[in-house]
Amino acid sequence: MYRQAKTGKLLIEILPGKCDFCGCCVGVCPEDAIELKEAEISIIDSLCTNCSKCVWSCPIEVIKFNKEGVLA
């Protein structure tokens, strides 16, 4: 089962266990589609449009564009 983004299949993936929780991606997300807690991060499927801005901004390359889609 693939996760569903606002615009279809969710294509944005945060590599598990790799995030530094810095908030850079949250600051650039136009859709408010990233939830960041002390040591927990997730994409809110219903808001994400797969625009990839978070992918380009992550300083340590832990958000990836996955053209296959992200499994639930």
Next chain:
Amino acid sequence: MTDIFDIIVVGAGPAGSMAARFAAEQGVSVLMLEKDRDVGYPVRCGEAISKKGVEEFIPLDEKWISSKISKFSLNSPDGTEVVIEFNDSGFILERRIFDYELAKTAANAGALILTRAYVNGLLFDDNRVSGVKYEFRGEQKEARAKIVIGADGVESRIGRWAGIETFTDFRDMECCVQVTASNIKIDPGTLYFYFGKNVAPGGYFWVFPKAGCSANIGLGISGYEGKKKSALSYLNDFMEKNYPEVPVLTSIAGGVPSIPTLKKISAPGILLAGDAGRQVNPLSGGGIASGMIGGSIAGRIAGESIKLNKPDHILTYDNEWYERIGKRHEIYNRLKNGVYNFDDERFNKIAKSFSNVSADKRSLGKLFAIALVNHPLLLIDIMKVFI
């Protein structure tokens, strides 16, 4: 604990702590909520600040001063170094302790502080913000307040929930990585900056000395550049070339919204301060001092508004911030757009011309003057500072 307050501050960084303190000093009830376990940790910062920037808010204390700074070393892509001494000294902080002490000043003024409290929504009454929803020890809770101050950093979402558009265009986000490393042999009183497309395109690289031969070594690049090569790759390249095999004590990522302040930093029942309101100096990326100033103004105005029982008084915050700092940041932003668009050759040329200026005549002003010869359009912007 009662769940009704006059003012709730979200985020316990420098901006939040100053907001909480200046509000509490007005004799109103204040609660500050912080999502992390510890105030001041993790430190996502180069920790440089001017003496003037700190002194306004807290008496100097050796326990959070890691090193004292009196020189800038600016390094162009071809290796030309320009050294500038400045009269008004600065510091590299130990922010882990500094942020903690700032929060203590808020507590001493009467503010309550709760850590591990993650704010995940706002409460509204007639379109007016009237409190927050938050998660605390696995439980969903609510707290009401007449005014909420969002000081929740670069990752701020509070403003958006209140209808203020706060997200930063990815091209204006400086995406940063930094390591704190030891055995770094540099002058302990100098801030080192490196420019050029191979070290930090659309930004700069820094090496800031800390106590005991350690240093904060990092860089910021525009998100536009990050599309091609990440900040982390640039850092790895630099470390390999200049400091192979030094012991690394910490490494962190971070984002600096390098834009002028948001058009709107207040709305009914809510104010935004610090990185949340995009109050960072867009040229240097420095946001500790400006965040404290923003927070202090927000806190004071919020406290006054409660005491006067005039809810709309908080809307004067935008103007007060603009007059004190916001106006200046607009000018710095135009300079940034000029400077960060320089190609390597121009950086080299400026550094070379500057080397010909005798040491006692070197100043940032002179450096800008030389930069201007290379890029006359900047002159128009600098002139605006004076009119």
